[in-house]
Amino acid sequence: MLAEQITKENIEAMLRVFYTRILKDDLVGPYFIHELGDDLNNRYWKPHLKILLDFWATQLLGEESYQRNPLGPHTLMDDLSPEVFERWLKIFFKTIDEWYAPEAATRFKEKGKSIAEGFMDELGLT
Numbered sequence: 728m729l730a731e732q733i734t735k736e737n738i739e740a741m742l743r744v745f746y747t748r749i750l751k752d753d754l755v756g757p758y759f760i761h762e763l764g765d766d767l768n769n770r771y772w773k774p775h776l777k778i779l780l781d782f783w784a785t786q787l788l789g790e791e792s793y794q795r796n797p798l799g800p801h802t803l804m805d806d807l808s809p810e811v812f813e814r815w816l817k818i819f820f821k822t823i824d825e826w827y828a829p830e831a832a833t834r835f836k837e838k839g840k841s842i843a844e845g846f847m848d849e850l851g852l853t
């Protein structure tokens with residue numbers, strides 16, 4: 728059943744599916760494998776998934792658990808391109824649509840898209 732409400736529990740479960748797919752993707756996967764390895768249960772991914780959960784809970788649920796600079800690590804990846812962002816968004820949209828009912832899905836996707844566009848702007852990729 729598609730979720731009508733975005734909750735911390737369903738964000739956490741969705742993120743695991745999303746990053747499992749990201750790791751398998753030929754274009755986006757290597758960036759993550761380079762920084763964090765290819766196993767979501769390893770000692771790099773575990774804290775990273777918690778950071779991402781806090782990030783989305785802060786974006787969408789009014790939490791204040793994420794207090795970092797989300798753009799930071801992306802400024803150090805000097806070969807990011809619009810194509811990589813497009814692929815990231817494509818996998819993100821597909822995963823969100825499999826988890827959430829239309830209203831919640833639209834909210835989640837619009838937030839992701841606008842953050843991705845903001846990143847691209849800041850990185851000089853637009």
Ligand code: HEM
Nearest residue numbers: 755758759762778782795796797800811812815839842843
């Ligand atoms: C081109 C697509 C992207 C790639 C290849 C990418 C890659 C990465 C990698 C490898 C890290 C981990 C860096 C580290 O800890 O060493 C990271 C961190 C992060 N990414 Fe992305 N990312 C992309 C797009 C996005 C988008 C669109 C968002 C948000 C909608 C996002 C949100 C974040 C956040 C919140 C962090 C954690 C930053 C922190 O607080 O340390 N990323 N990204």
